[in-house]
Amino acid sequence: MKAEILCVGTELLLGDIVNTNAQFLAKELADLGIFVYYQSVVGDNSDKLKKSLEIAFSRADLVITTGGLGPTKDDLTKEVAANYFNKELILDEKSLNKIKEYFECQKRKMVEGNKKQAYFPKGSIILPNDWGTAPGCIIEENKKTLILLPGPPREMTNMFKYYVIPYLNKYQDGVLISKVLRICGIGESHMEDIISDIIKNQINPTIAPYAKQGEVTLRITARANSKEEAENIIAPIKNEIYSRLSEYIYGEGDTSLEEEVAKLLINKKLTIATAESCTGGLIASKLINYPGVSSVFMEGMVTYSNESKMKRLNVKKETLQKYGAVSEETAIEMAMGIAKEVGTNIGLSVTGIAGPGGASEEKPVGLVFIGLYINGKIKTKKLNLKGSRDRIRNITAIRALDFLRKEILENTIH
Amino acid sequence: MKAEILCVGTELLLGDIVNTNAQFLAKELADLGIFVYYQSVVGDNSDKLKKSLEIAFSRADLVITTGGLGPTKDDLTKEVAANYFNKELILDEKSLNKIKEYFECQKRKMVEGNKKQAYFPKGSIILPNDWGTAPGCIIEENKKTLILLPGPPREMTNMFKYYVIPYLNKYQDGVLISKVLRICGIGESHMEDIISDIIKNQINPTIAPYAKQGEVTLRITARANSKEEAENIIAPIKNEIYSRLSEYIYGEGDTSLEEEVAKLLINKKLTIATAESCTGGLIASKLINYPGVSSVFMEGMVTYSNESKMKRLNVKKETLQKYGAVSEETAIEMAMGIAKEVGTNIGLSVTGIAGPGGASEEKPVGLVFIGLYINGKIKTKKLNLKGSRDRIRNITAIRALDFLRKEILENTIH
Numbered sequence: 001m002k003a004e005i006l007c008v009g010t011e012l013l014l015g016d017i018v019n020t021n022a023q024f025l026a027k028e029l030a031d032l033g034i035f036v037y038y039q040s041v042v043g044d045n046s047d048k049l050k051k052s053l054e055i056a057f058s059r060a061d062l063v064i065t066t067g068g069l070g071p072t073k074d075d076l077t078k079e080v081a082a083n084y085f086n087k088e089l090i091l092d093e094k095s096l097n098k099i100k101e102y103f104e105c106q107k108r109k110m111v112e113g114n115k116k117q118a119y120f121p122k123g124s125i126i127l128p129n130d131w132g133t134a135p136g137c138i139i140e141e142n143k144k145t146l147i148l149l150p151g152p153p154r155e156m157t158n159m160f161k162y163y164v165i166p167y168l169n170k171y172q173d174g175v176l177i178s179k180v181l182r183i184c185g186i187g188e189s190h191m192e193d194i195i196s197d198i199i200k201n202q203i204n205p206t207i208a209p210y211a212k213q214g215e216v217t218l219r220i221t222a223r224a225n226s227k228e229e230a231e232n233i234i235a236p237i238k239n240e241i242y243s244r245l246s247e248y249i250y251g252e253g254d255t256s257l258e259e260e261v262a263k264l265l266i267n268k269k270l271t272i273a274t275a276e277s278c279t280g281g282l283i284a285s286k287l288i289n290y291p292g293v294s295s296v297f298m299e300g301m302v303t304y305s306n307e308s309k310m311k312r313l314n315v316k317k318e319t320l321q322k323y324g325a326v327s328e329e330t331a332i333e334m335a336m337g338i339a340k341e342v343g344t345n346i347g348l349s350v351t352g353i354a355g356p357g358g359a360s361e362e363k364p365v366g367l368v369f370i371g372l373y374i375n376g377k378i379k380t381k382k383l384n385l386k387g388s389r390d391r392i393r394n395i396t397a398i399r400a401l402d403f404l405r406k407e408i409l410e411n412t413i414h
Numbered sequence: 415m416k417a418e419i420l421c422v423g424t425e426l427l428l429g430d431i432v433n434t435n436a437q438f439l440a441k442e443l444a445d446l447g448i449f450v451y452y453q454s455v456v457g458d459n460s461d462k463l464k465k466s467l468e469i470a471f472s473r474a475d476l477v478i479t480t481g482g483l484g485p486t487k488d489d490l491t492k493e494v495a496a497n498y499f500n501k502e503l504i505l506d507e508k509s510l511n512k513i514k515e516y517f518e519c520q521k522r523k524m525v526e527g528n529k530k531q532a533y534f535p536k537g538s539i540i541l542p543n544d545w546g547t548a549p550g551c552i553i554e555e556n557k558k559t560l561i562l563l564p565g566p567p568r569e570m571t572n573m574f575k576y577y578v579i580p581y582l583n584k585y586q587d588g589v590l591i592s593k594v595l596r597i598c599g600i601g602e603s604h605m606e607d608i609i610s611d612i613i614k615n616q617i618n619p620t621i622a623p624y625a626k627q628g629e630v631t632l633r634i635t636a637r638a639n640s641k642e643e644a645e646n647i648i649a650p651i652k653n654e655i656y657s658r659l660s661e662y663i664y665g666e667g668d669t670s671l672e673e674e675v676a677k678l679l680i681n682k683k684l685t686i687a688t689a690e691s692c693t694g695g696l697i698a699s700k701l702i703n704y705p706g707v708s709s710v711f712m713e714g715m716v717t718y719s720n721e722s723k724m725k726r727l728n729v730k731k732e733t734l735q736k737y738g739a740v741s742e743e744t745a746i747e748m749a750m751g752i753a754k755e756v757g758t759n760i761g762l763s764v765t766g767i768a769g770p771g772g773a774s775e776e777k778p779v780g781l782v783f784i785g786l787y788i789n790g791k792i793k794t795k796k797l798n799l800k801g802s803r804d805r806i807r808n809i810t811a812i813r814a815l816d817f818l819r820k821e822i823l824e825n826t827i828h
Contacts, residue, residue, distance in 0.1 A: 011624040013450050014592070015441025016633055018434055022455070027429025036427050037462055039455035041436070048451055055469065072606060072613070074622075111607050133603070152625065154801060178428070189547070192486060193525050199486070208488075210425040211566065219430055274716070280702030281695025284716040288694025291770055291803055299722040302688070302698040302714030308756075312713070342722075356705055387568060389705055 003034045004060040006052055008067035008077050009151055010043040021066040024157055030221075032168055033176040034062070044074040046083075053084050057144050064164075067151035069134035071113030077148055078137070082121040085141050089119040092126055095135045102133055127163045131155045138167060176223050177230035179238055182251045183216040184402040191216055194244050198237060205234050207241075213391065214398035215257070216248075250405060261401050262290035264408050265297075265346075270374075273342035274300040275313050275334040277325065277351040278368065282397040299342045303334070313337030313349075326351050326363055328380050331371030339373045347373035350400050352383070354392045366392050370400045372407055379407055417448045418474040420466055422481035422491050423565055424457040435480040435563075438571055444635075446582055447590040448476070458488040460497075467498050471558050478578075481565035483548035485527030491562055492551070496535040499555050503533040506540055509549045516547055541577045545569045552581060590637050591644035593652055596665045597630040598816040605630055608658050612651060619648050621655075627805065628812035629671070664819060675815050676704035678822050679711075679760075684788075687756035688714040689727050689748040691739065691765040692782065696811040713756045717748070727751030727763075740765050740777055742794050745785030753787045761787040764814055768803045780806050784814045786821055793821055 005025045011017050022039045029036050038059060042052040049068075056063045068077030082089050096118035103110040120126055120137045127136035127149070134150035136159055147164060149156045183191065188211040192199065199207045205222040220237055224230035242249065251260045265272055274284045284300030287293055301312050306325055309315040315333040323329040331349050339347025352368030359365045366385035372378070381403050385392045419439045425431050436453045443450050452473060456466040463482075470477045482491030496503050510532035517524040531548050534540055538551035541563070548564035550573055561578060563570045597605065602625040606613065613621045619636040634651055638644035656663065665674045679686055688698045698714030701707055715726050720739055723729040729747040737743040745763050753761025766782030773779045780799035786792070795817050799806045 009624075010620075010622055011633075012437075013440055013453065014444045014622070014633065014635070015437045015439070016594075016622070016624055016631060017626060018432055018437045020432055023426075023429045023432045025429070026427055030428045037457060037459075038466070039427065041453035043451060045451075052452070071603060108601070108604060109607065111603065111610070114603075154805075180430075187522070189485060189525065189528075190522060193523065196525070206424075208424055208428070208430070209486075210423075210430055212431060217430060219425075219428065221428075276695070278702075279699070281690070281698035281714050281716065284695035285693070285699055285807075288692075288716070288718060289804060289807065291768075294718055297718055299718065299726070300695050300714075300716030302695065302702070302716075304702060304708055304711055304713065308713040354705075390703060391568075393699075393703065 001034055001062060002060040003029055003036050003062040003064065004056040005029075005036060005039040006056050006063055006065045007039070007041045008044065008049060008065055009041070010074070012041045012067075013043045020153055021151065021156055024153070025064055025066070025160065028160060028165070030176060030178065032165070033174060034168065035176075044068060044076060046076055046080050049077065049080045050084055053080070053146070061143060062145045062147070064147045064149065066149050066156050069117065069136065069148060069150045071111060071117055071133065073113070075116075078120065081139060081146055081148060085121060085139055085146070087121040087123065087139070090122050092118050092120055092135075095120075095126060095128070098128065098135070099133050125167070127159055129155055129159055130162075131158045136163075174223060174225055175227055175230055176221060177227060177234065178219050178221040179234050180253055181218040181220070181238070181241065181249050182255060182257070183218060183245065183248045184214065184250050184257060184398065186216065186245070186248045187211075188216050191218075191245065191248070195241055198240055202237075205237055207237070214395040247406070250402065257398060257401050257405070258286040259290050261405050262287055262293045262296070264405060266292065266295060268408065269296070270346055270408065271296050271298050271344040272346040272348060273298045273338045273344045275338035275347065275349040276300065276302050277304055277309070277334075278354040279350045279393050279397050279400070280304060282393055283348065283350065283400055286397055286401065298344050299338075301338060309334060313341065324363065326353050326367060326369065328369050328371075328382065331369035331380055332378055333371075335371030335373040336378065345375050346404070347371070348400060348404055350396055352392070352396055354389045354396075356389060368392070368396045370396075370403055372404060374407060374411055377411065379403075415448055415476060416474040417443055417450050417476040417478065418470040419443075419450060419453040420470055420477055420479045421453070421455045422458065422463060422479055423455070424488070426455045426481075427457045434567055435565065435570055438567070439478055439480070439574065442574060442579070444590060444592065446579070447588055448582065449590075458482060458490060460490055460494050463491065463494045464498055467494070467560070475557060476559045476561070478561045478563065480563050480570050483531065483550060483562060483564045485525060485531055485547065487527070489530075492533065492535065495553060495560055495562060499535060499553055499560070501535040501537065501553070504536050506532050506534055506549075509534075509540060509542070512542065512549070513547050539581070541573055543569055543573055544576075545572045550577075588637060588639055589641055589644055590635060591641055591648065592633050592635040593648050594667055595632040595634070595652070595655065595659075595663050596669060596671070597632060597659065597662045598628065598664050598671060598812065600630065600659070600662045601625075602630050605632075605659065605662070609655055612654055616651075619651055621651065628809040661820070664816065671812060671815050671819070672700040673704050675819050676701055676707045676710070678819060680706065680709060682822065683710070684760055684822065685710050685712050685758040686760040686762060687712050687752045687758045689752035689761065689763040690714065690716050691718055691723070691748075692768040693764045693807050693811050693814070694718060696807055697762065697764065697814055700811055700815065712758050715752060723748060727755065738777065740767050740781060740783065742783050742785075742796065745783035745794055746792055747785075749785030749787040750792065759789050760818070761785075762814060762818055764810055766797070766806070766810055768806045768810075770803060782806070782810045784810075784817055786818060788821060788825055791825065793817075
C-alpha cells in the first residue's frame with residue numbers, strides 16, 4: 001500500500017513553523033511498513049487543497065492530512081474532504097459533548113467556532129481527540145482512504161498512536177524493518193568513505209547515512225515477509241559496519257547521546273558534577289533529560305564569570321591571568337575543582353568562545369576546551385568549531401558528552 | 415511570480431530528519447514577496463523526482479530544490495534536472511579546484527564521488543558553496559527557473575543568503591511584508607477569541623495565529639506596492655492588537671523570549687543568578703544564548719539533589735522535610751538563597767516534577783514552582799503542566815523567563 005502525507009497550513013507555507021508532523025508521520029508509517037513516496041504542504045485554501053488531494057490520490061491509496069481542523073474560518077480540511085468525496089457534513093453529538101467537557105475541565109470558555117469541530121463528512125470513522133478540541137476522522141471510499149488529523153503536534157501524535165495505528169495494522173503486508181546506528185565524532189563523508197564498499201550496490205538492506213548537528217546516523221532498512229527475516233538480512237551488514245566504526249557508534253535506535261551517557265554513569269555507579277562556561281548549563285540540562293539520572297548527577301554549576309570560576313571551582317587567579325579563562329589550564333582546574341567541591345567521581349568542564357564577541361587572533365570564535373576529571377585522572381580536549389553561537393554551544397555540549405562516554409569506556413572497564 | 419519548494423531525500427520520506435530547509439526557504443521567499451503555494455518532498459529516486467519537477471513546473475515558474483547534490487550515488491538531483499531540461503552535464507574546473515582546496519584546508523581526504531559534485535547541466539549559473547563540498551546551480555529555460563541547493567542546512571542557508579537572494583531580487587514586483595508578534599502566557603484559542611473581530615474577514619493584511627511549545631505567534635501580513643504602503647496597512651491593526659494583548663506580547667520579529675529578557679536585564683542593570691532543579695540548567699542555558707549577557711548573568715546552579723539545595727542555596731532541612739523539595743516554600747528559599755550567595759539583584763529558582771517518576775497523589779507530574787527574588791521582594795508561581803518530561807522542562811523554562819519578564823516590567827519601572 002502506498003501512502004502520502006499532506007500537511008495543511010499557511011503557517012507552513014510561510015515558514016512560520018517547522019513541519020515536525022510530516023517527520024513524525026513519515027517515521028511511523030515507515031515503521032508500519034507502509035511506503036510513503038511523497039509529502040506535500042498546501043495552505044489553508046479550498047481549491048489548492050482539493051487539487052492536492054487529487055494529485056495525492058492519483059499516486060497513493062492512503063492520504064493522511066494534518067491541520068485545518070481547528071475552530072477558525074481558516075480551518076477547512078473537513079469541508080474540502082467532504083466536497084472531494086461528495087459527502088455532507090453531519091453533526092456528531094458525542095464529539096460536541098466531548099468538546100464541551102474539555103472546555104469545562106480546562107476552565108476555559110468554549111467559542112462558537114468550536115461547534116464546527118463536531119461536524120464530520122457523513123459515514124466517517126471519528127477519531128476522538130483526548131488532548132485537545134479537534135477530533136479527526138477517517139473517510140473510506142472506492143478503495144481510497146483519507147485520514148484527517150489535527151495540526152497541533154501533541155494532539156496529532158497521540159491520536160495517531162492510539163487510534164490510527166490500530167486502524168492501519170490491517171493494511172500491513174510484508175514488513176520494512178530499520179536499524180538506526182547513532183554515530184558521533186566522525187564526519188559524514190569520512191564515515192561513508194570507510195564503509196563505501198558496503199553501501200555500494202546495496203538494495204536490500206538499503207543503507208542511508210545522514211548528518212545532523214554534531215552527529216551522523218546510519219539507517220539500515222530491510223524489506224521482508226517477516227520481522228525475523230528482515231532482521232536476518234540486516235545482521236551481517238550491521239556487524240561489518242560495527243567492525244569498522246565501533247569507536248564512533250554510541251547507540252542504536254531511539255536513543256540519544258545523553259541517554260547513553262546517563263545510563264553508563266548509572267550502570268558504573270559514577271557520580272558526576274558539571275562546570276560550564278560557554279555552554280551555560282546545556283550539558284547539565286541534556287543529562288537531566290534522562291529520568292533517573294538523579295542517582296549520579298549531583299550538581300551543575302554555570303560559572304560564566306571569572307569570579308564564579310574562582311569562588312566555586314577554586315580556579316586560581318594566576319591561571320586565569322596567565323592562560324586566560326579559555327585555556328586548557330582553566331578547563332583542568334574547573335574539572336578538578338567541581339569534582340572536589342561536590343565530591344563526585346567525575347568533574348566535567350567546558351570553557352570556550354561561543355562568539356560573536358570575545359575573540360582574539362590567538363583565540364578565535366569556536367575555540368573550546370573540555371576538561372574531564374575521572375577518579376584522579378585528568379584528560380582534556382581542544383575543539384575548533386565553526387558557525388553560530390548556538391551551533392558552537394550545541395556541538396560543544398555533544399562533543400563533551402561523547403568525550404566523557406569514550407573516556408568512561410576506556411578508563412573504567414579494566 | 416509563483417514558486418515551489420521541492421526537498422529531495424529519502425531521509426525526509428522516512429522521517430529520519432525534520433525538514434528545516436523547507437521552513438527556511440518558505441520564510442525567505444515570503445520575505446522576498448515571492449508566493450509559495452506548495453512544498454513537496456520526494457525521495458532519492460530519478461523517476462519520482464522527475465515527475466515531481468513536472469508537477470511543480472505545471473503550477474509555478476520557479477522551483478527551488480534542496481538535497482541530492484552530494485558525492486554518493488544516491489545523490490542525483492543534478493542528473494535528473496539535466497534530463498528534465500534535456501541538457502548534458504559538463505565539468506566545471508573552477509568548482510573542481512574549489513572542492514580540492516576545501517579538502518586540503520580541512521585536512522580531509524577527497525573521495526572519488528566528490529568529483530561528481532563539479533559537474534553541472536550545460537549553461538547553468540553555478541552557485542559556489544563556501545561552506546561545504548556541494549556547489550549548487552541555477553538553470554533557466556523557457557521562462558522556467560530551477561535552483562538546485564544542497565541539503566545540509568548550514569550550506570543551503572548560507573548559499574541562499576549570499577547567492578540566491580541577489581539573483582531573485584530581479585523577480586520582485588510588489589512586496590509582502592509581515593510583522594510577527596511573539597506572545598507568551600495565553601493559549602491560542604483564548605487569544606483568538608479576544609481578537610476574533612479583528613481577524614474576521616481580514617484580507618489585507620491577513621492575520622495568522624499559530625502555537626508552538628509554550629508560545630503563540632501572530633503574523634500580520636500585508637501586500638502592497640511598496641514597503642511603506644505595506645507598513646501603513648499593518649500599523650492600525652497592530653496597534654489594535656497591542657491594545658488588547660499587550661501584557662502577553664513579549665516581542666516582535668526575529669527575537670526570542672530569552673533575548674528579550676536578557677536585553678531587559680542589561681538595560682535595567684539587574685544582575686541575576688539561577689537555581690534550577692527539574693529544568694537542570696535550561697534557563698541558564700537559554701539566557702546565555704544571548705551574547706553579551708555576561709554583564710548581568712552572574713552564575714547558575716543546577717541543584718538537583720536535596721543536599722545541593724541545602725549546601726549551595728541554604729534551603730533549610732526543615733523546609734525540605736515539612737513541605738518537600740517541590741513546594742512553594744522550597745522555591746522561595748532557593749531564589750533567596752542563590753541571590754544572597756551570588757550577590758545579585760535577582761534570584762530565579764525552579765523546582766518541579768518533570769516525570770515520569772517522582773509523582774504522588776498530592777504532587778502530580780507537571781507540578782512546578784517558580785521562585786523569584788527581586789531586590790528584596792519575593793514572588794512565586796505555581797504551574798500544572800502536562801506532557802512528556804522534555805515538554806514539561808521546556809515549558810517550565812519558558813514560563814519562568816516570562817514570569818521574570820513581567821515582574822521586571824511591573825516592579826522596577828516605578
